[in-house]
Amino acid sequence: MASHAGAVREGWTVSALPAGGHDEQEERLLAGARAGDRSAFEGIYRLHAGRIYAICQRLTGSATEAEDLTQETFLRAWQRLPEPEPDRRLGAWLRRVAVNLACDGFRARRSRGTPELFDDRIEARAVRQAGRAAQPRGDLDEAILGLPDGARTAFVLFDVYGYRHEEIAALTGMAVGTSKAQVHRARRLLRRALEP
């Protein structure tokens, strides 16, 4: 878990990128984008769009919301490119922007809605929903999309992307104990949903 979580907390810096064709290409694109070249920024989008879209879809559970969030992530990135933060990698930095935006949405939904209750009936419905989403292939990614909002958010951040519960609490406004409970709940729901 430590190395997994560590990857999330990596910083962003061009000079810190390891040598290699992909990184050299990214470095050139980043330099161009910083100088205001939109075609260079498109290159950055092409390199990272899939990863950003993936985390947005897993966090929101919605393809439409994920598309909006992905676009918003790159728009924010363009606005901040002229002021890169030292010691941060571009991919991790973009992901952090996307996660912050997704968690802003989560907090807004929480503040508007009622607290999530876990009773047997709600849990059974959640299992059915996740199970339907996962059919016909028993696909974990699809099952995640069918989870309740809080369980999905905590599970994706903790188990898929390696955030610590303290980080999840800071991002989402959940208590640390709630984050743990939601991860455990998500695992339980997913296992039941994916049972053959």
Place this chain on the structure above:
Amino acid sequence: MSCDEIVPRLDERVDGSLSREEDAALGIHLAGCPACRDEERRLRELIAAARALPPAIPPGRDLWPGIEARLAADARVASIRRGKRALSGLPGWLAAAAILIAAAGLSLYMLRLGGEGGQSAIGGATSVAARGGVPNDLREMTAEFRGARREMRSALDEHRDTLSPATVATVEENLRIIDAAVGQIEAALARDPGNQELRQMLAATRHQETAMLRQVARAAVRH
């Protein structure tokens, strides 16, 4: 410990958050309980599967055109804002003309987006068209717009000696924006010459702009 007590603690065990003593106690139970061992195995498999999910999922459609359109629109808005700041010390007629021309460039850009599917841009401009009595011939309107540009150029040349280099540079920049706007009109016509709604919207917008530009140029001559 019973199975009912063990199962809820398995999450903490696989996360490594149990104390050494608690973990040892669970281990003793698991060593003698195939059902709980199976429960733990399935839990670890789920977590491993979550960490092995593909890092990238391609979006269902290319999102770049939408991003690019927003970047271009934001750049134009920023340009207008910069222009307004730069124009704060200019003679009134020049400031008004430059802001008008910059806004014309933005409105034309939004019209072009509307012609390619931007609903809000079309909706906003339709009301302009509905309010005005609009000329239908866009080529004639383009010529009219170019005439206004020439008038402003003449006014500028006439007042050039009395203006600061920064003022002249600002006006020159906005004249370049007009050139780009005219080019976009011609490109829009070439792409979709039969689009009556687009023709009327462009005509209405340009008619208003050229009329105001002429007034500004005449005021400059009187200045």
